[in-house]
Amino acid sequence: MKNIVLAAAIATALSSVPMGAFAASPNSDVAQIREQLEGLMKRVDKLEQENTELKQENEALKATDEKLQANDDYLKTEARGLRKETAQQAVEVAKTKGTDWASKVAITGDMRYRYEYISDxxxxxxxxxxxxxxxxxxxxxxxxxxxxxxxxxxxxxxxxxxxxxxxxxxxxxxxxxxxxxxxxxxxxxxxxxxxxxxxxxxxxxxxxxxxxxxxxxxxxxxxxxxxxxxxxxxxxxxxxxxxxxxxxxxxxxxxxxxxxxxxxxxxxxxxxxxxxxxxxxxxxxxxxxxxxxxxxxxxxxxxxxxxxxxxxxxxxxxxxxxxxxxxxxxxxxxxxxxxxxxxxxxxxxxxxxxxxxxxxxxxxxxxxxxxxxxxxxxxxxxxxxxxxxxxxxxxxxxxxxxxxxxxxxxxxxxxxxxxxxxxxxxxxxxxxxxxxxxxxxxxxxxxxxxxxxxxxx
CATH class of the missing domain: 2.40.160 (Porin)
Known part of the structure; x- marks a missing residue:
């Protein structure tokens, strides 16, 4: 990738120099071209480095996203379990309270029907x-x-x-x-x-x-x-x-x-x-x-x-x-x-x-x-x-x-x-x-x- 970019840069630089320029002052033109090529190579290196860093950041973000997704699925599963457990505990608490109340309170009574005869x-x-x-x-x-x-x-x-x-x-x-x-x-x-x-x-x-x-x-x-x-x-x-x-x-x-x-x-x-x-x-x-x-x-x-x-x-x-x-x-x-x-x-x-x-x-x-x-x-x-x-x-x-x-x-x-x-x-x-x-x-x-x-x- 880097070589392709460099060849394209050289071709572009050469095409921008008139042919007569090589004959008039060949040494100065070559130096100028070399300087341009070195600048382009530095830019290509920088771009390559930035591209590598972006790839690494992207991989890190992707891993983080996968981890967050896994955590989200885990939390959803845990929430469903907690809701079920809470409901079961609420039922047990209600049973316990009901049993406790029943053990402390007693209701009793009686009813009598009487026929009565009195001689006084x-x-x-x-x-x-x-x-x-x-x-x-x-x-x-x-x-x-x-x-x-x-x-x-x-x-x-x-x-x-x-x-x-x-x-x-x-x-x-x-x-x-x-x-x-x-x-x-x-x-x-x-x-x-x-x-x-x-x-x-x-x-x-x-x-x-x-x-x-x-x-x-x-x-x-x-x-x-x-x-x-x-x-x-x-x-x-x-x-x-x-x-x-x-x-x-x-x-x-x-x-x-x-x-x-x-x-x-x-x-x-x-x-x-x-x-x-x-x-x-x-x-x-x-x-x-x-x-x-x-x-x-x-x-x-x-x-x-x-x-x-x-x-x-x-x-x-x-x-x-x-x-x-x-x-x-x-x-x-x-x-x-x-x-x-x-x-x-x-x-x-x-x-x-x-x-x-x-x-x-x-x-x-x-x-x-x-x-x-x-x-x-x-x-x-x-x-x-x-x-x-x-x-x-x-x-x-x-x-x-x-x-x-x-x-x-x-x-x-x-x-x-x-x-x-x-x-x-x-x-x-x-x-x-x-x-x-x-x-x-x-x-x-x-x-x-x-x-x-x-x-x-």
Whole structure:
């Protein structure tokens, strides 16, 4: 290439010199031509060098382009892989979060349909004629959510049907031309397990203390409000609580002390062989700042002794006594073959009165209606004198929820499949069993039959 360019340059240089010039001054012309040729050769060398450099740069750019293209293909492949991996990780994170949420939150509830028959000889119509027997259908629905925001704290919120916000009942009678039924707050509490042996509960809570067998000294539907401290260590257990019943405020010259319920329980569970155990407990509560005040709920003493005073021109029923109640209970559990058997007994006495101050109960339960095709049957007997217990806490079905009662309760249940139970309960009671200083007849019969269809989830 270089020789071709040089020959072309020489030919061009020679053609530019007139023929006569060679004859006139040959030496000077040849020197001039040589100088021109040397200049052309330098230019050709420079061009050749520049051409070589351009070729090298072009090769380098081509290699760089190929490398960039390879990198681009790699990055595209990696991006597709990352998108797929990210999507998979997002799915796994969602699954993990869902599993984590599900492990910390539980939703439970139950629904009960009840047929009920009541015969109460203490009731009379406005004309003094004995009231007719009562027949009614009732429903109860409950829904509760419990969550564990931390490993040692549980929070619970529960709702229940109710009729008139009765603290001892979640039932709603079927009536009033299909009207909507109230669904009220039943539980709102925290349970802080601050140590392996102890926990603190605050809010509107389930009853934190232990009751022997089928005890009726406390109604099962009551959800007390306040603070409770519990402990469990080996075979020992206990609870101390401080509950608010009324909060009062007013002028300094008025009575503003809050009506409260203070109490404590201590107990133990003793193993007796491989399949038997004995539970013993002692319980004390004090109804403070209630004496001389209107009964807490619905101005009804529920047969506790009361006085009538005039408040702002209105006759008002007030409690005559305080209620400082000590109770003890025992429960023995064992097996008859494969069937559970429990027998229990309890007694209580109000320390603030000297008469009509004692309550006691006994009973047994054979079997346990819990799993598929299981059943249970039991009998209990109870006697509660007029001022032995604060009557607004006792079972609302036995003798209609009034003190000064005695009688039997017969129970039976069958579970055809798990979470579905059929119950039958019959109360054969007497009201006003030892009623004094009134014109009502004593030993008045009170009968109550309940047939329940229960489903829980």
């Amino acid at each position: 000889d203490t009731l009379s119509s406005p004309t003094g004629v004995p009231a007719a027997d009562r027949y009614r259908d009732r429903i109860r629905a409950r829904l509760a959510v419990t969550a564990k925001p931390t490993d040692n704290i549980t929070v619970g919120i529960g709702m229940t049907t109710t009729e008139g916000s009765d603290p001892r009942s979640g039932n709603q009678s079927l009536k009033d031309v299909f009207t909507k039924k109230a669904f009220d707050l039943d539980l709102a509490y925290f349970d802080w397990k601050f140590a392996s042996w102890g926990n603190l509960i605050g809010g509107k809570m389930k009853q934190p203390f232990v009751k022997p067998g089928q005890s009726l000294f406390w109604d099962n539907d009551i959800t007390p409000e306040g603070l409770a401290l519990g402990f469990q260590s080996g075979m020992f257990f206990g609870t101390a609580y401080n509950y608010w019943l009324l909060e009062n405020s007013g002028a300094e010259n008025t009575r503003t002390a809050d009506t409260m319920l203070h109490g404590a329980q201590l107990g133990m569970r003793l193993p007796m062989g491989s399949a038997s155990s004995l539970m013993l407990e002692a319980h004390y509560y004090d109804l403070s700042a209630a004496q001389g005040r209107a009964a807490v709920y619905n101005n009804n003493s529920n047969n506790n002794t009361f006085d009538t005073i005039v408040v702002s021109g209105v006759n008002t029923t007030v409690l005559r006594y305080d209620y400082e109640v000590i109770s003890v209970g025992a429960e023995f559990s064992t097996l008859f073959g494969a069937l559970p058997f429990t027998v229990w007994a309890e007694g209580a006495q109000n320390q603030d009165v000297s008469d009509e101050d004692t309550a006691w109960g006994v009973g047994f339960l054979f079997g346990k209606a819990s799993n598929n095709r299981t059943w249970e049957a039991g009998v209990g007997y109870q006697k509660v004198e007029k001022d032995a217990l604060y009557a607004q806490l006792i079972d609302s079905d036995f003798a209609g929820g009034f003190s000064d009662n005695e009688g039997f309760v017969f129970r039976g249940a069958y579970t055809p499949v798990k979470n579905w139970t059929l119950n039958a309960t019959y109360f054969l009671n007497k009201r006003n069993a030892e009623l004094a200083n009134s014109g009502l007849q004593t030993d008045v019969d009170y009968d109550r039959l309940q047939l329940d269809f229960n489903v829980k989830f």
